[in-house]
Amino acid sequence: MRLQATGITGFDEMLGGGVPEGKVVLVCGGPGAGKTILTTQTMMQALGRGERCLYATLEEPMKNIKENALNFGWNLEEWEKKGLLKTLDVLMIPDGNEAPGRDRGSGDSEFFTIKTIIEGAKTHGAKWVFLDPLTSLVIQEPRSGRKRHVIGELFESLRKLGCGAIVTSEAAPQEGDFYMEQFLADGVILLTKEVKDYNLIKTIRIDKMRGVGFDEQPRRYAITTRGFQVMNREPILV
Amino acid sequence: MRLQATGITGFDEMLGGGVPEGKVVLVCGGPGAGKTILTTQTMMQALGRGERCLYATLEEPMKNIKENALNFGWNLEEWEKKGLLKTLDVLMIPDGNEAPGRDRGSGDSEFFTIKTIIEGAKTHGAKWVFLDPLTSLVIQEPRSGRKRHVIGELFESLRKLGCGAIVTSEAAPQEGDFYMEQFLADGVILLTKEVKDYNLIKTIRIDKMRGVGFDEQPRRYAITTRGFQVMNREPILV
Amino acid sequence: MRLQATGITGFDEMLGGGVPEGKVVLVCGGPGAGKTILTTQTMMQALGRGERCLYATLEEPMKNIKENALNFGWNLEEWEKKGLLKTLDVLMIPDGNEAPGRDRGSGDSEFFTIKTIIEGAKTHGAKWVFLDPLTSLVIQEPRSGRKRHVIGELFESLRKLGCGAIVTSEAAPQEGDFYMEQFLADGVILLTKEVKDYNLIKTIRIDKMRGVGFDEQPRRYAITTRGFQVMNREPILV
Amino acid sequence: MRLQATGITGFDEMLGGGVPEGKVVLVCGGPGAGKTILTTQTMMQALGRGERCLYATLEEPMKNIKENALNFGWNLEEWEKKGLLKTLDVLMIPDGNEAPGRDRGSGDSEFFTIKTIIEGAKTHGAKWVFLDPLTSLVIQEPRSGRKRHVIGELFESLRKLGCGAIVTSEAAPQEGDFYMEQFLADGVILLTKEVKDYNLIKTIRIDKMRGVGFDEQPRRYAITTRGFQVMNREPILV
Amino acid sequence: MRLQATGITGFDEMLGGGVPEGKVVLVCGGPGAGKTILTTQTMMQALGRGERCLYATLEEPMKNIKENALNFGWNLEEWEKKGLLKTLDVLMIPDGNEAPGRDRGSGDSEFFTIKTIIEGAKTHGAKWVFLDPLTSLVIQEPRSGRKRHVIGELFESLRKLGCGAIVTSEAAPQEGDFYMEQFLADGVILLTKEVKDYNLIKTIRIDKMRGVGFDEQPRRYAITTRGFQVMNREPILV
Amino acid sequence: MRLQATGITGFDEMLGGGVPEGKVVLVCGGPGAGKTILTTQTMMQALGRGERCLYATLEEPMKNIKENALNFGWNLEEWEKKGLLKTLDVLMIPDGNEAPGRDRGSGDSEFFTIKTIIEGAKTHGAKWVFLDPLTSLVIQEPRSGRKRHVIGELFESLRKLGCGAIVTSEAAPQEGDFYMEQFLADGVILLTKEVKDYNLIKTIRIDKMRGVGFDEQPRRYAITTRGFQVMNREPILV
Numbered sequence A, B, C, D, E, F: 001m002r003l004q005a006t007g008i009t010g011f012d013e014m015l016g017g018g019v020p021e022g023k024v025v026l027v028c029g030g031p032g033a034g035k036t037i038l039t040t041q042t043m044m045q046a047l048g049r050g051e052r053c054l055y056a057t058l059e060e061p062m063k064n065i066k067e068n069a070l071n072f073g074w075n076l077e078e079w080e081k082k083g084l085l086k087t088l089d090v091l092m093i094p095d096g097n098e099a100p101g102r103d104r105g106s107g108d109s110e111f112f113t114i115k116t117i118i119e120g121a122k123t124h125g126a127k128w129v130f131l132d133p134l135t136s137l138v139i140q141e142p143r144s145g146r147k148r149h150v151i152g153e154l155f156e157s158l159r160k161l162g163c164g165a166i167v168t169s170e171a172a173p174q175e176g177d178f179y180m181e182q183f184l185a186d187g188v189i190l191l192t193k194e195v196k197d198y199n200l201i202k203t204i205r206i207d208k209m210r211g212v213g214f215d216e217q218p219r220r221y222a223i224t225t226r227g228f229q230v231m232n233r234e235p236i237l238v
Helices: A009-015 A035-048 A062-070 A076-081 A109-124 A134-138 A144-161 A180-184 B009-015 B035-048 B062-070 B076-081 B109-124 B144-161 B180-184 C009-015 C035-048 C062-070 C076-082 C109-124 C144-161 C180-184 D009-015 D035-048 D062-070 D076-082 D109-124 D144-161 D180-184 E009-015 E035-048 E062-070 E076-082 E109-124 E144-161 E180-184 F009-015 F035-048 F062-070 F076-081 F109-124 F144-161 F180-184
Strands: A024-029 A053-057 A085-089 A128-132 A164-169 A187-196 A199-209 A219-224 A227-231 B024-029 B053-057 B085-089 B128-132 B164-169 B187-196 B199-209 B219-224 B227-231 C024-029 C053-057 C085-089 C128-132 C164-169 C187-196 C199-209 C219-224 C227-231 D024-029 D053-057 D085-089 D128-132 D164-169 D187-196 D199-209 D219-224 D227-231 E024-029 E053-057 E085-089 E128-132 E164-169 E187-196 E199-209 E219-224 E227-231 F024-029 F053-057 F085-089 F128-132 F164-169 F187-196 F199-209 F219-224 F227-231
Touching (some): A009 A199, A009 A219, A009 A227, A024 A035, A024 A144, A035 A062, A035 A076, A035 A128, A035 A164, A035 A187, A035 A227, A053 A109, A062 A085, A076 A085, A085 A109, A109 A134, A109 A144, A128 A144, A134 A144, A134 A164, A144 A164, B009 B199, B009 B219, B009 B227, B024 B144, B024 B180, B035 B053, B035 B062, B035 B076, B035 B128, B035 B164, B035 B187, B035 B227, B053 B062, B053 B109, B062 B076, B062 B085, B076 B085, B085 B109, B109 B128, B109 B144, B128 B144, B144 B180, C009 C199, C009 C227, C024 C035, C024 C180, C035 C053, C035 C062, C035 C076, C035 C164, C035 C187, C035 C227, C053 C109, C062 C076, C062 C085, C085 C109, C109 C128, C109 C144, D009 D227, D024 D144, D035 D062, D035 D076, D035 D128, D035 D164, D035 D187, D053 D109, D062 D076, D076 D085, D109 D128, D128 D144, D144 D164, E024 E180, E035 E053, E035 E062, E035 E076, E035 E128, E035 E227, E053 E062, E053 E109, E109 E128, E144 E164, E144 E180, F009 F199, F009 F219, F009 F227, F024 F035, F024 F144, F035 F053, F035 F187, F035 F227, F053 F062, F053 F109, F076 F085, F085 F109, F109 F128, F109 F144, F144 F164, F144 F180
Parallel strands (some): A024 A187, A053 A128, B024 B164, B024 B187, B053 B085, B128 B164, C024 C187, C053 C085, D024 D187, E024 E164, E024 E187, E053 E085, E053 E128, E128 E164, F024 F164, F024 F187, F053 F085, F053 F128
Antiparallel strands (some): A187 A199, A219 A227, B187 B199, B219 B227, C187 C199, C219 C227, E187 E199, E219 E227
């Protein structure tokens, strides 16, 4: 199995080199956990190695993503101009407004969005696909059978692309609670914030990664001006 | 990224200077946590520096807000007369009474309210927008997809204004629980009250703040006759 | 801000003198916490000072309230005869029986009840209004938007009266849980019973009180033959 | 206020003599807590003092109640023959079978049952009314407004009788959780079973008792061949 | 009250001799707790004493029950041939397949099943009735009033038989949680599994047993090749 | 009872030799617990002993299962070619797409899927049947009575085959919580992940295994490049 480095040293070490090609990796975390930062940083380092990337945003306009990235010194537009990066605004809006990426009339807007992303990745010849967040794709679907089908369809379509695929999820499952998407993904990364004795502790844990051996223990991480930093060689409590 | 000081010393220190311009900052807290005080105090200090402000109240009549502010020595009407402060009563009332800020007949009163606020801010040339509370805007909407859309629309409209935006939320998420608005906001401030061994402890924590480095640890705070006071340099437990 | 003493020494000390005039103070507690006793005792002491009072009962017939009050030596009928006390039986009964305070046919019985109370207070020239319990007013309304509107309407109408207003709520929110009415009230008093190591501990805590400084720590209380007693100067655990 | 002794020594001591006449006392407890035993024992001792009693069973046929009572040496039929005891089978059965105490066609079977009980008590000239359990009366009513009305109607009707009234409830509220009937009753007795370090501990606690002072601490109890025994003078843990 | 020994020594000692005749005893436990083993073992020992038994299975085909029993050396068919044991397959299947024990068309299949069991017991002249599990009888009934009626009907019918009745329930109520059937049964046996410090501990506790004194403390048990073994004379933790 | 070894040494030791023939064994676990690995590894070792196997996948395409197996050096296609392994893609897709294993029009797709699997096993003369996961079969069925019937039908059909049957379930029941399928299965294996003091601990526990004695204590396990490894002779905490 070929691995694709994320460029985040400690995280790549936990992964045994990087994320496995052709697998769908889910990044789960609460607000402010750094899901988008992890995703964008991985992308920036792939772009720096000359790998073609697709970034699809389902919640925030691409404009905001770009602006926030600039705070870390990551200039997405530069890479768009170079032709290595393709971005897609596939905002899921349930009311009938003019928005890109929607198939009005068919009642199957989720499947239309999936198709838009997959075709975008193919056309671009992407080596990586980033999707942020999955939550927006399925939030208006209350039936769990149908929700599972949408997620299954997306993940299977991403797998067929054969590239690295990172999908974020706005969820931080508690001990013993799971979200459907965690079963359907090939890899699951959990970002957790905990206040213990009035002290905030942030940990990253690989809960699942099909096809590779990995460090399964939780590790502390921080978000600095240079992005994600994983302290995988230090104990969590000092 | 330009920062706008709130004037609350300890809080500004936690923020590394202030709230980032053009971002939506959510202040979450339970009853009596001081959300409205934090908001009004920030506004008073901005007004004192000559910055134009818009204050939109969605729950309590502006009259009450003004009266409560007077207890801290904050005279809002004075600033209205000076023309620096504009206030809006955009009370969300679901029954058909005569109330400002409602589009009867369209079934889209939330969007009408958002429009009223944004246009008010533009006309006034506001450098700050304050909205208190978000909860009132979405309480009668049970569908999560639609709720997300209303919140997304509001936050995106506020961002486009390019000023400081502070929105309160009547919620104090427990460890590991989140509210939708926390994902959609750029910044999240959590105000927490806890009774531990029959002793009340109040803490403020920045859970998220896109675009700036910040002190992520919880800090103790108090509400005095002069308003919010953040003890960011002291340990929480002595 | 003018304060009105409740006459319960320890509680008035916690409040810095009394409840602020023109504000709505909510008293929350479980069964047997003493909500009605706190309310009636405050009223008796106000009557003793010659202040006009309105007591509206929404759940139990006034007859029972009077009978229970007699156990503490409080003779309500005597004050009714003197003309200082006015009582209202505004029982909320959802089935169509003959009951005072209901507007049959309009589907707006909550608003009719509110109107009855407010007009009663005005006519009587009340300096205090007591309402016991709020729970009965909103129990048959499942929609949270509408419930909020009823509570908002009641509280705002009470504020306009400009007198002391004490409203009870049959709820004892757990740590981190809140009831809608706590956000809408100006003041919130929490009465808590806890069995710790097979020992019952009863505490009173002011969770919120707009417009005044107050003792925010929980304090032990007891109910004696002379009514409410707050031990605000003693530690909770000895 | 006149008190009526239950004859259970420790319990009467906790109550300061007995249950107050004309008040509704609720006995809450889980399965096997001894609610029916407490009720029957109180009745037996009242009968022994020559006081007229009405026992209404809403769940189990009276035949079973009598049989179980015999295990404690309590012969109910003997007292029926003497004319001091009247029993009522008011089984609440929601399907249309032939059962006493139901008003078919009106949809108001709960009110019919209440009327049956109250009239039975009046005719018999009862000094005590026992109802076991309340749960059966309201189990098929999902709307909380309506449920409250049924319970309110029952309790108010019992109060008007002016005798001792004991009503059981199949519930053992957890710390901080309450049942509607606890607010509406004049007195609340909680029977609790807890397994602590693999040791069962049973406690009785008076949570509320309008009109009288009482011992509010939890006390250990046991059920022996002679019925309820309350160890109110011993510490719970030795 | 006459007691019928189960033949499980430690358990009979806890019961003071056995289960009371004419009472309905519920055995509650999670998967793998041994409910069916406890039931079958009691039956085997009754058969060995020459007592006539009826075993009604509501979930698994009798064929499987027999096969599993053989692992403990219990040959049910042998006893069927001897005429002492009667077995009934009253599988509750909600869709219209050919299954014994169903009254198609009436919508009252639960009552038909109950009738089948009771008549089977009468015809056979059973001294014991075993029903496994109750859960299957009521799982498709969401209305609690109706569910209570079905359970009540079953239990009352069993009581009238005047023999020993053991009914299993697929539930292991947590501390302070109860199932409706526990209130309606005469006896309740709780089988509990707990993992404490990575060590599994299994306990049996009699929560209720009308008509007899019993050991109310939890006791450790094991399932061996010879069936249920209750260590009622040893401490749970060594 | 004949046992079939899984070939996972420590697990077979826990089982006293292997899984009992003709019984349905459920493997429950959260994401990344290794359910599919345990299943596939058991199958590989059975194939190596020359035993015929059927593997039915209900969620992921067989192609992915094969690819993931290759990471452990398990070549499924090789065994398909040898004729010992038969695989079935019985994907449950609720919308009407072209998918194998569905009976369109009858509304009974679950029963059609069960039939497909059972007939596949018979035709192939399977000594083992593997089903992964059960969750997909019942996720679109909200009614618990119907769900129970589908699971019951599947399990009973598998039992009749008389071979080893291993079924996975996407669930990791918490202490005291159960899933319906755990009651209906003959054996239940629980795979648990717990983060304790920032250290991940993975345990396997046999919760139930009809017909055989087994080690009921939880044991630590790991997933290595050679598959499942159970440390059944070591303490969990060192």
